[in-house]
Structure formats: C-alpha cells, structure tokens
Amino acid sequence: MTGVLQILAIVLLVPIIVIDTVFLSEILFGLAGSVKPMRAAPRSSVALLIPAHDEEASLPAMLPGLLDLKSSGARVLLVADNCTDGTARTAREAGLEVVERTDPDRRGKGYALAFGRDELAKSAPDIVVILDADCAIDRAALTRIVQRATITDRVVQAAYVFRPALHASAAVQISNFAFATKNIVRQRGIARLGGPAILTGSGMAFPWSTFAALDLATGNVVEDLVMGIELIERGLPPVFEPGATVWSDSSGDSGTETQRARWEGGFLATARSVAPRLLGxxxxxxxxxxxxxxxHLLVPPLTLLLLANVVVTLLAALLALGTGMVTPLLIGGGLLWALIVAVAAAWAVEGRRHISGMTLIRLPFYIAWKLALYARILGGKRSVAWVRTERVDRP
Known part of the structure; x- marks a missing residue:
C-alpha cells in the first residue's frame, strides 16, 4: 500500500511541476526588460483596421488619436459590425472611412475582420494593424510595430494593457494587474526564451500577404489566440514588441466579469483541444x-494555478503522513512558495501602478470571486457573443 501511495504522489507532482516550470520561466525571464533601438526599414503603406460593435459611447475619446494617425499617413478603416447605435455615423462625421456589416446570424470579431479585409483588398496596404475600437496607440508605437513587421515579415504584437485605475474596485485592480503580468511580463519572458508572441487581439501588425491568407471568418471568442496558433502551425510564429504599447480603459465590475468569463472560458476550451497536439x-x-x-497553453489562469498548487500541496502532505515520505510535501510546498514569490516580483516590476496597497489585503475575496466565475464557466455559462465591454470613466 505504501508503494502505491508513493507512486500516486509522483503522478500528482509531475504535471504541476511541468506547468509551474513554464509559468516561473516566463516570469523570471520577463521581469527585466529593455527596448532595443529599431533599425531602419523601408517605408510601408499602413492600414488600421478597427472592428467595432456598438462603440458609439467610447469612440469620441478615441477619435483624436485615430485622426492623428490618419494625418500621419495611415489609412483608418472602421467596420461597424451589426451595430444598433450610432457607431458608423459618429465615425463618419469625424472623418473616418467606415464600412457597415449586417448579418445577425454570423456575429463576431472574426467576421468583422474578414469583411474589413475584403474592403482593404481593393487597394491592399503593405501592413495591416488591428486595433480594437476602445483602444489607443500613438504614432511612435504604431511606427515601431509596423517597422518590425516590415523587417521580420512576421506578425508583431504590441504590449496590450489597461490604463491604471487605482480608484476602481479591488476586482478590477487585481484583474488589471493579472492582465499586465500576462501581456507584458510573461510576453517578455516568452520572447527571451525564443518562443512565439501570444496574440492579444489589439495592437497586432500583419504583413498583408500573411493577413490575406488567414482564416478569419470564425465565431471563435478567442479569435486572436486561434490566429496565433494558426500562424505557428504555418511556420510563421508572431513576435512581441515590448517597445510599443496599446492602451485601453478599465472595465467596471460587471464588464470585468464579462471579459474574464469570455476570455478565460475561451482560453481554457482552446487549451484543452490544442495544447496536447501542439506539444506532440x-x-x-x-x-x-x-x-x-x-x-504555455497548459498554464491555467493565475487563480486556478495557485489553487491547483494548494490542492497538490495538501494531498502531498496527506501522502507524507501515510507513507513517511516527505519529498512530495517539500516539492509541492516549494513550488507554491516559488509561485507566490514570482507573483510578488511581477507586482514589484509591473503591478504597483495597477494595485494600491490596501487592495492587496482583499486578495482572498478576489480569489473567491474568480472561483465562482470558474464554476459558472465549467457549468456551461460561458459567453461566446461579441458584446461591447463597458468602461469606467477616467478620474
């Protein structure tokens, strides 16, 4: 019986060791970052493709930046997809190029991108940059990802983060920190390890030949992740550009919950179906x-990762009591401690601007909130529709 328990302890530890090693490596290699000078590239024609669904309320704040990019020579095309508000009118009145798409049975960002691509194909640019309608990118960042896409002939992902919102609720602040950890720290780490960039949906620069060949017209809620996987399988892994940032305003509590349910539910579903095949x-x-x-796809969202480590450590402790073998307990406890230290290090590097000191005290409540969210996802209550995310006003 003792031998069986020892084998069980090893079986429990192996997966968590692998998953933790991936996460810890991404954090460790991504803690420090430097922006390399960009070498000169041939001038490229650029088109910003902006898929939008009911964004009339958010567009006014984004229009000055978009018009500035247009004045710099970039073509700006907004796709008003299945809108029930004045998104198209607002954009046109501001001077943007707009196409409208109405197809209630085929809703989703991927369909909007495919529709916009057909319009751009009439006069194809060298580089297409996808930018969500509630996001902002400045001239310098746009130039940087365009130049790198031109030089490498690869898809380039900018760092996509939420603006700090220290006035927001604990759930929003901690979610924003987790988002920055994944989209900046871990992206830097993956790049330094020689891995592909994870496409995050906005601030993505595509060489036209690559963009034209993508299967965009899908209803997948994590179309950006699927696009990245398709590029990897075609031998064209995307690259991360840490010197360029795309910003979005934070959501409120309701919007944050909707976002997390959609993104993390889609991520978990995609990971289950794709990760083993990619690894093999x-x-x-x-x-x-x-x-x-x-x-990377094996690593669950941070709350689930910490929970899995706690469960494994507790089971290792029980097995240690039953067999007298303390090694599993030491390994499980050591990994859990390493995760806590890694998250603390990520907070010290990127998280301070996203989380106030008092918010850290409420971390257990956030974990409980996330566990309830995952229970709803596992219960099948996962949103796949393209809905506008509500944003909080800037203070």
Missing part, C-alpha cells in the same frame, strides 16, 4: 515555437 507535433518536428505554445 512540436516534439516530433523539433519546432520550439510549437513546443512552447503548447506548454
């Missing part, structure tokens, strides 16, 4: 980009 084919083909993407 990557190992067989010896393709590092496939291997690391498959490994």
């Amino acid at each position: 084919t990557g190992l067989i083909q010896r393709r590092w980009s496939k291997i690391w993407m498959g490994a």
Whole structure:
C-alpha cells in the first residue's frame, strides 16, 4: 500500500511541476526588460483596421488619436459590425472611412475582420494593424510595430494593457494587474526564451500577404489566440514588441466579469483541444515555437494555478503522513512558495501602478470571486457573443 501511495504522489507532482516550470520561466525571464533601438526599414503603406460593435459611447475619446494617425499617413478603416447605435455615423462625421456589416446570424470579431479585409483588398496596404475600437496607440508605437513587421515579415504584437485605475474596485485592480503580468511580463519572458508572441487581439501588425491568407471568418471568442496558433502551425510564429504599447480603459465590475468569463472560458476550451497536439507535433518536428505554445497553453489562469498548487500541496502532505515520505510535501510546498514569490516580483516590476496597497489585503475575496466565475464557466455559462465591454470613466 505504501508503494502505491508513493507512486500516486509522483503522478500528482509531475504535471504541476511541468506547468509551474513554464509559468516561473516566463516570469523570471520577463521581469527585466529593455527596448532595443529599431533599425531602419523601408517605408510601408499602413492600414488600421478597427472592428467595432456598438462603440458609439467610447469612440469620441478615441477619435483624436485615430485622426492623428490618419494625418500621419495611415489609412483608418472602421467596420461597424451589426451595430444598433450610432457607431458608423459618429465615425463618419469625424472623418473616418467606415464600412457597415449586417448579418445577425454570423456575429463576431472574426467576421468583422474578414469583411474589413475584403474592403482593404481593393487597394491592399503593405501592413495591416488591428486595433480594437476602445483602444489607443500613438504614432511612435504604431511606427515601431509596423517597422518590425516590415523587417521580420512576421506578425508583431504590441504590449496590450489597461490604463491604471487605482480608484476602481479591488476586482478590477487585481484583474488589471493579472492582465499586465500576462501581456507584458510573461510576453517578455516568452520572447527571451525564443518562443512565439501570444496574440492579444489589439495592437497586432500583419504583413498583408500573411493577413490575406488567414482564416478569419470564425465565431471563435478567442479569435486572436486561434490566429496565433494558426500562424505557428504555418511556420510563421508572431513576435512581441515590448517597445510599443496599446492602451485601453478599465472595465467596471460587471464588464470585468464579462471579459474574464469570455476570455478565460475561451482560453481554457482552446487549451484543452490544442495544447496536447501542439506539444506532440512540436516534439516530433523539433519546432520550439510549437513546443512552447503548447506548454504555455497548459498554464491555467493565475487563480486556478495557485489553487491547483494548494490542492497538490495538501494531498502531498496527506501522502507524507501515510507513507513517511516527505519529498512530495517539500516539492509541492516549494513550488507554491516559488509561485507566490514570482507573483510578488511581477507586482514589484509591473503591478504597483495597477494595485494600491490596501487592495492587496482583499486578495482572498478576489480569489473567491474568480472561483465562482470558474464554476459558472465549467457549468456551461460561458459567453461566446461579441458584446461591447463597458468602461469606467477616467478620474
């Protein structure tokens, strides 16, 4: 019986060791960052493609920046997709180029992108930059991702983060920190490890030939993640550009919950179906980009990762009591401690501007909120519709 328990302890530890190693590596290599000078690139024609669904309320704040980019020479095309408000009218009156799409049975960002691509194909640009209608990018950041896409002939992802909102609720602040950790720290770490960038939906620069060949017209709620996987499988892994940032305003409590349910539910579903295949084919083909993407997909969202480590550590403690073997307990406890230290380090590097000191005290309540969210996701209550996310007003 003792031997069976010892084998069980090893079986429990192996998956969590692998998953924790991936996460800790991404954090460790991503803590420090430097922006390299960009070498000169041939001038490219640029089109910003902006998919929008019922964004009349958010557009006025974004229009000055979009018009500035237009005046710099970029073509700006907004796709008003299945809108029930004045999104198209607001954009046109401001001087933007607008196309409207109405197809209630085929709703989703991917369909909007495919529709916009058909319009751009009439006079195809060298580089297409996808920007969500509630996001902002400045000239310098746009120039940087366009130049890098031109030089590398690869899809380039800018750092996509929420503006700090220290006036917001604890749930919003902690969610924003987790978002920054994934989209800045872990992206830097993956890049330094030689892995592919994770496409995050906004601030993505595509060479036209690559963009024209993508399967965009899907209803997948995590179309950006799926696009990145498709590029990796085609031997064109995206690259991360830490010197360019795309900003979005934070959501309120309701909007944050809707976002997390949609994104994390879609991520978990995609990971279950894709990660084993990517890892397997990557190992067989010896393709590092496939291997690391498959490994990255094995890492669940941070709350679930911490919970899994707590459960494994408790089970290891029980097995140690039953067998007298303390090694599983030491490994499980050590990994949990390492995760806590890694998250604290990420907070010290990127999180201070997103979380106030008092908010950290309420972390247990946030974890409880996330666990309830995951229960709803596992129960099948996962949103797949494209809905506008409400934003909080800037103080």
